[in-house]
Amino acid sequence: MASLAKDFFIGLSNNEFLNKSAKKFGARFGAERFVAGTDFDAVIPVIRELNKKKISCTMDHLGEFVTDREESERAKEKIIHMLHQINEENLECHVSIKLTQLGLDIEESFCIQNVEQILKVANDYNIFVNIDMEKYSHYRKTLEILKQLHQRYSNIGTVIQTYLYDVEKDIEELENVRLRIVKGAYKEERTVAYTFKEDIDRNFLEIAKKRLLGKAFTSIATHDHRIINELKKFIEEHQITKDNFEFQMLYGFRVDMQYQLVKEGYQFCTYIPFGEDWFGYFMRRLAERPQNLNLLVKDVFYTEDEKIKKQPIIIGSAILALLFFLGKRKKKE
Numbered sequence: 001m002a003s004l005a006k007d008f009f010i011g012l013s014n015n016e017f018l019n020k021s022a023k024k025f026g027a028r029f030g031a032e033r034f035v036a037g038t039d040f041d042a043v044i045p046v047i048r049e050l051n052k053k054k055i056s057c058t059m060d061h062l063g064e065f066v067t068d069r070e071e072s073e074r075a076k077e078k079i080i081h082m083l084h085q086i087n088e089e090n091l092e093c094h095v096s097i098k099l100t101q102l103g104l105d106i107e108e109s110f111c112i113q114n115v116e117q118i119l120k121v122a123n124d125y126n127i128f129v130n131i132d133m134e135k136y137s138h139y140r141k142t143l144e145i146l147k148q149l150h151q152r153y154s155n156i157g158t159v160i161q162t163y164l165y166d167v168e169k170d171i172e173e174l175e176n177v178r179l180r181i182v183k184g185a186y187k188e189e190r191t192v193a194y195t196f197k198e199d200i201d202r203n204f205l206e207i208a209k210k211r212l213l214g215k216a217f218t219s220i221a222t223h224d225h226r227i228i229n230e231l232k233k234f235i236e237e238h239q240i241t242k243d244n245f246e247f248q249m250l251y252g253f254r255v256d257m258q259y260q261l262v263k264e265g266y267q268f269c270t271y272i273p274f275g276e277d278w279f280g281y282f283m284r285r286l287a288e289r290p291q292n293l294n295l296l297v298k299d300v301f302y303t304e305d306e307k308i309k310k311q312p313i314i315i316g317s318a319i320l321a322l323l324f325f326l327g328k329r330k331k332k333e
């Protein structure tokens with residue numbers, strides 16, 4: 001059942017028609033709890049509040065799978081504008097970017113050009129730029145681009161997904177690069193990725209421990225208290241200093257645990273998504289944790305004072321099913 005729900009929401013997250021349609025609504029259906037706002041100005045107070053609590057932030061201007069050059073260029077300009085604002089406002093924060101938003105599916109050289117323009121500005125301000133890792137079909141290209149740009153810019157890093165089998169060699173090659181370690185959020189074939197939680201968790205722990213003993217900075221990005229507790233023990237046993245790694249969690253998730261880790265003296269960074277392109281991101285969060293579905297149900301069926309909305313539940317369900325059906329048809333076309 002959990003796997004069916006996961007497949008369903010991952011299917012929705014990839015649906016071009018639904019992604020485009022959802023933009024018109026603004027973050028809704030419970031997504032506003034996980035998406036900090038539609039523009040950067042609105043998010044600045046959120047960053048300030050977190051900074052006051054000694055939490056740094058990484059900003060994700062939402063958007064992915066872009067196939068239009070102008071849209072990619074607009075995204076690049078927005079990210080550059082955000083870098084200027086981070087600098088002007090003196091915010092403790094860096095940026096996370098997605099290569100498919102910056103033109104990877106259009107033309108590789110165009111994408112590299114866009115990323116390089118972002119990196120130049122970020123470099124002037126001493127701001128770190130993280131390349132988020134997307135589907136496995138983009139994995140090799142992402143690493144190639146990262147390695148190429150890392151020769152010229154030290155303020156760049158990326159993400160390793162521990163559900164992938166063949167990351168060990170990449171981890172070794174990237175020993176001098178800042179990395180974020182995550183489990184992985186996409187649906188991948190069994191030929192390339194572990195599907196059992198125990199395997200993914202074991203690989204996460206192995207890779208995180210290896211990185212913690214290494215030289216480059218590491219971000220341990222998980223909401224999994226079991227993994228965090230085991231790593232905390234490992235850090236203590238090996239007397240690893242707290243300045244060469246941080247914990248990361250997504251905005252709106254396990255907020256008490258975020259504060260607790262800061263209280264214990266760990267560096268902490270919150271990943272903050274914002275922008276109009278919230279649908280794919282939100283659907284992946286539903287796929288990971290179907291309990292988040294109650295936010296969607298509340299928004300569709302209940303009023304703010306928790307009263308059931310007038311329309312019967314069946315109409316709401318029919319709308320969701322229709323959206324899904326339309327999305328599938330549109331995809332086939």
Ligand SMILES: Cc1cc2nc3c(=O)[nH]c(=O)nc-3n(C[C@H](O)[C@H](O)[C@H](O)COP(=O)(O)OP(=O)(O)OC[C@H]3O[C@@H](n4cnc5c(N)ncnc54)[C@H](O)[C@@H]3O)c2cc1C
Pocket residue numbers: 131132133134159161182183184185186221222223224225248249250253254270271288289
């Ligand atoms: C900062 C950050 C950046 C990321 N960047 C990427 C990326 O670039 N590419 C990518 O593919 N993926 C990325 N991800 C997503 C990641 O790959 C996982 O899909 C996601 O984090 C879910 O896995 P998990 O490790 O948090 O724990 P899960 O395996 O989802 O959960 C493990 C256990 O933790 C507990 N738990 C988890 N969440 C909660 C909660 N909200 N409340 C209470 N208990 C909870 C439950 O007991 C659960 O069984 C990122 C995640 C984070 C946190």
